[in-house]
Amino acid sequence: MNNENAVQVSLRGEPSPGHPVFQLRNARLSVRASAQSLLAVDELTLYPAERVVITGPSGAGKSLLLSMITGRWAPALEFCGTRTCHASRIGYIPQRGQDALHPLLPLGRQLAKATAAAAQRVGEVLAAVGLDDPRLLGRRPAELSGGQGQRAAIALAVLSGAPLILADEPTSALDHSSRDRTLSMLQSVLTEKQTLVMVTHDPVAAQALATRQLAVDSGRIIPLQSAAAQRATA
């Protein structure tokens, strides 16, 4: 966290049910040298169990929004505003799953190191993402396919127990059937205590997961009605 840039940052314990896991108020990321504003967020509050999907054109500010949530951004940028994070840890699922994994450790060893979850839960998650084959667990990340790496990154983020999980275009490198399988696995292994924020360009991925959709356009956030909300009000 670039503390020197933040007007106010607070980090507290685990979120309690019904209370926000994360909040931004009057937040802005600007280029330090020129004060050019790149992303301005009047208010963003994330609650446990939400599946928030962020869409928007290239260069709109989606990755910067994830940076605001993690509290990490390039040194050339300056944050001002209020960022309140109640999550003790933030999990991350990158575009390429292998990037979330230690390159030298066999998959099973690094999953075991990353989680304090009971062996039964570890087994359940590995089975749900289709990685319970001992031969796969003995492989290093470079020996996994793209889809297997992505499912490993999902298992790692979920088993880390992080209350808040960010996913940056997690299915963009997958073909349609792998994407659909990966999304339904992600949905099935997340717990009600975990909040997911996912950036995607894929409307199918957005519709499949979102309980709330936000668009980022020209450095601003615009709320969109999610498919789930549309169904509820129909």
Ligand SMILES: Nc1ncnc2c1ncn2[C@@H]1O[C@H](COP(=O)(O)OP(=O)(O)OP(=O)(O)O)[C@@H](O)[C@H]1O
């Ligand atoms: N360190 C930086 N210094 C200056 N400008 C930056 C910096 N990081 C991002 N930007 C600018 O901020 C804007 C938003 O960038 P961001 O990476 O958030 O876009 P995005 O919506 O994630 O795009 P994409 O979908 O292409 O990944 C862009 O115009 C980008 O050039």
